[in-house]
Amino acid sequence: MEFYIEKASKEDYQLFADVIQTVWEAMEHKEWYMADNAEYTRRMLDSGKGIGYKAVEEETGSVAGILLVTFPGTEESNLGLDIGLPEDALPLVAHMDSAAVLPRFRGNRLQRRLLQAAEEDLRAGGIRYLMCTIHPDNAPSLRTALGLGYRVMTTKEKYGGNLRAVLLKELSPQGDA
Helix, strand or coil: CCEEEEECCHHHHHHHHHHHHHHHHHCCCHHHCCCCCHHHHHHHHHHCCEEEEEEEECCCCCEEEEEEEECCCCCCCCHHHHHCCCHHHHHHEEEEEEEEECHHHCCCCHHHHHHHHHHHHHHHCCCCEEEEEECCCCHHHHHHHHHCCCEEEEEEEECCCEEEEEEEEECCCCCCC
């Protein structure tokens, strides 16, 4: 199978929610994934506080996976606060908020490709810090993030008492090596 990555439109919010729900329902360890709902996804895409990416299977046009990136600004939810980033750095943080690949498309490195596509755009847009949370036992997602240069900065309870590793990847400004 061949895939391409494209930006999502704000009208894709329900598609994102459906992919996320399908992935969550198929998970053996449901506590590993905080499933965003359609309303949250719609609000992020509509408000400009989020951007979406889709991995699409070329032959059928089927959406195989999604990534929602959000921009927390100086809100209390900014993961930069969990690792002590200075206040002036908070607007430069993007959350790699929700990544989900449908079970039948796994093994094609789609999570990696979605994250890489977003990273290029975010760097060009002046974002300096990419952050995400991953359940410490979710080895496939941790392997992907660590392989892309993310570092585990801390492990703590988040999202109503769920244990999460908080990861950071620092981007060099566009044009720097």
